[in-house]
Amino acid sequence: MTTDARIKTVETIRTAALFDIVVDLSPQLNFGDRGPLGRRVLFGAAGGSFEGPRLRGDVVAGGGDWALFRPDGTMMLDVRVTLRTDDDELVHMTYQGRCVIPPQIQSRMADPTTRHQIDPAQYYFRTNPLFETGSTRYAWLNDVVAIGTGYMVDGGVAYHVEYVL
Template identity: 65%
Template sequence: MTLDSRVKAVADIKTELLFDVVVDLNPRLGIGDGPFGRRIFFGAAGGSFAGPRLRGEVLPGGGDWALFRPDGAMTLDVRLTLQTHDGALIHMTYGGRWIVPAELRADMSDPIKRYQVDPARYYFRTNPLFETGSPQYAWLNDVVSVGTGYLVEGAVAYKVCQVI
């Protein structure tokens, strides 16, 4: 294959920690099997986030309208509201994919074993974007970020990194 002559060498993608977040979850709501898979709502009950430039709480009321595809993969559709320690509100949205290998699915379905599975054994990635009217955090409106997810008891957690 010949490389197109218009392709330029550009810098590799680099990231830096934006924050770690834990989203506490309400009991799941099974919306049911539809034309694209099984839809389940995981409602956000609260939580917290902290990083070098911002910290605060995850407010109740958002959640993940997750779609479990027939092939076993989960597609995320998340909307959350973050409140910083100084009262600013930030709208956080992200999609993503959670791919659990077939040999781990039984353990991930078990209410106790799922927290013992090493997150390195599954693929759980997100692409958070932010919106805020707060002048102090307006820089977030222009940030592209990526996240790595994992399960913790009663919650889901992510390491979120800004693409720099």
């Protein structure tokens, strides 16, 4: 085995809880099953809430996920939402990610009335949130990288979000 002298030993990646968030969804808009990149769907954000050790508040209606479904069924996320903190500051949150649904549960996951009943351990749903704000109180968010684990809830989607230390 060859050892490259340029490789350094670095600190193991550690994370800390940022918040848990629930995003209420509007009825989906389907742009068509035969788009040039696959099936594009808008899952509009109708509201919601988030809460964590350093910030909490509401999801502002109007954002959403412009999801793209690949032919293999994997959903590629493209999300933009606005968070309003409990002290009335605005935070722009964007993230991409992947939701990989095994074939044996794809039909159940397609039904918005029952998909929240599926155990999240049966699918892979991960995101990489980034933040932007002009708030001095929350300016620290502008410089963090976060990761999230998603799961379906009745009427929407939820994530447990941690930031990388």
